[in-house]
Amino acid sequence: MSVANSIKISFKGSKGSQFGKDTYVTMIPFNKLESFFKVFPEVQRKLNKPRVKSIAKYILDGIDKKRMTFLSAITVTCKDDIQYNEELSTIDVDISTIFSINDGQHRSEAIKLAIATLKGNIENSSNKNEKDRLIEKLILLENMTIPVVIFTGIDQKGEQQLFHDLNLLAGKPNKSIALNFDSSDQYNRLAKDLAKNNEQLLRLNIETEKTQIRSNNNQIMVLSTLRNMLCYIITGANKDKESKLNMETYNEFHNTLDEIINLLFEVLPEDASNREKYIIGTAATLQGIGKYLNEVIYNQNNIDWIGEIKKLGTIDWSHRSSVWEGYGGSYIPEKNKFVFTGTSAGINGVYEALKNALKKQ
Template sequence: MNTTNNSIEVKFPGAAGNQFGRNTYLTVIPFKSVERFLTVFPEVQRKINMSRVKQIAQYVIQGTLDRNYSFLSAVTASCRGAIRYDDETKQVSIDINSTLSINDGQHRIAGIKMALDTMKKDISKETDDSIKGNLMKRLERLENMHIPIVIFDKMDEQHEQQLFHDLNLLAAKPTKSVSLKFDNTDPYTLMAKEVSQDNHYLIKYGVETEKTQLRDNNPNLMLLSTLRNMISFIIAGNDKDKGSEDTLCLGNYDAWKNEIEEILDLLFESLPNDCNDRTKYIIGLAVTLQGIGKYIHSVRNGDDLNWKDYLAGLKDINWKHNNRMWNGYGGSYDDRLERFVFGGTGGGINGVCNALVENNRSKTITTSN
């Protein structure tokens, strides 16, 4: 803090510029200070989504762990009060009575606050001195992290509302496949990316990493998001798992990756050589591949047969669209399209899994005996 002309100022390192005739300042604020300087005014912000705040808080907490990648983009605010830039010291000076009104980033700021509060509560509850010491180090590291702030000067309420509109409604959101392609925090996504580049079957059939859906002229077998969910079904039995010590984490990642590679090899050895032909087989449908993943989880966790026998038995399954066996398992054959069509994602996944349980099990048992 500094006193200038009878006013008290808070100084931050930064830079100054001009955008469309308005003074603009760039600075960084420590996580531990965001609540003190940044404020949300309802008239220029939407209603906060606490579910999103919790997700960001968990993301922030995970970022204190080793080998994790966590990033928060700059928050945009407008200064309601006095602000200036000292070119000599390269500092942004804000009057202590000024307020920084958040125009974009309220969920990030709320997530940071929740992450700090959560870690403090965890520390107060912990009785193991070793664990408590580790948590305290992580909290100190978190408190001293900084978030970049872009500050606009001299904006009235209408301009703040327009700033919110432009930042939130004009930005182009990347497709889900592109988002997953560059995500290195979710262990299932990370594994999907790695096996898509390592497994010779996936290299042969192809994994689409850009588009959100596959048309008949796309030679790739599946989307990256489908592979991610398929792996999650195999390991955890569902596609919502975020990874944990009981499912997939850094400690068991390499072992699971080797297991997934073997499972994929056995699976594709039992599927038709042209299984990526979506006009011929239902295999290239996202629900089918995820349903196969759920089926693999069920047989791997059974105790009546070696799970590899079940995968070998898939070679006797008729995967063609016109196979009436599929009727009743989450969809029906469409005579107009000349294809089997699933009624919904969840029902289709369960339908494929149930179809394989009921039709592959008896064949596998007969063959094994």
């Protein structure tokens, strides 16, 4: 980026066209976004501050954990003149030019928040080594770039249409597909690794593209259920607030969970995925089992936790079993199934039922 005569500013980029409108693509450093980008309420939705904070955390976590992080291009419109230098491949605009954001205001605000957060941490740090480390992160962050697509010759009505087309016509992948392609969350990573390599899960088959499984489907569960089940085993809840599973502990937990899952499905009925016969193949039951495993493996003083897992093979998992009565659901004769009143009720019901049934053994 260079300033010419304090009037024009130039960005390296390329020029194209879409439906008769000139279109430009360039890269803007993070620390220059505030100088050029502006949000006009008439062509944008209201800013969602929690979403901005989540993206900012995603950016800073990417730097802290040195993992791959990706921010897609910001789309803007420019009502001022743009000159394109074919020979130098530069986009030249007046230094006072403002680009109207049509898609990416949350990304833009998150980048600014991430920078401001690091600056605040630097100011508040009294430890020289810590401050130097934070300054290195700030320099790295400020010099990162984000791709920007610039549309020209578009009026306010056109900008509103552009916002609509970019935000409302894009297809959103379902949860299982999203998890299958997401490696930023350690639980997603663990679920995918075990789904591909664990002996019992390979036998029972994990559905990685759908969010639900029909009753007559012989797959044991969807990927998102496996992810949540693993979180319950490790933490006893559906969220890991203490970050027990992280890059440092990943291999240890992977090996332990691989053993636990193999032991579990070795003692459960061989046809555990038969939903007409057993309650096992439901999200609530599997997560409830996960919560119970957390109790006997990590919370109780059980030296023989393998023996505790094997006890699950003594449970009558059929829909007609009296084990589940009084634990958040009921047997529906018309369906020949035991049905929980909700997922949370089912998780806690299975957990309590197993705890009470097996403490007698």
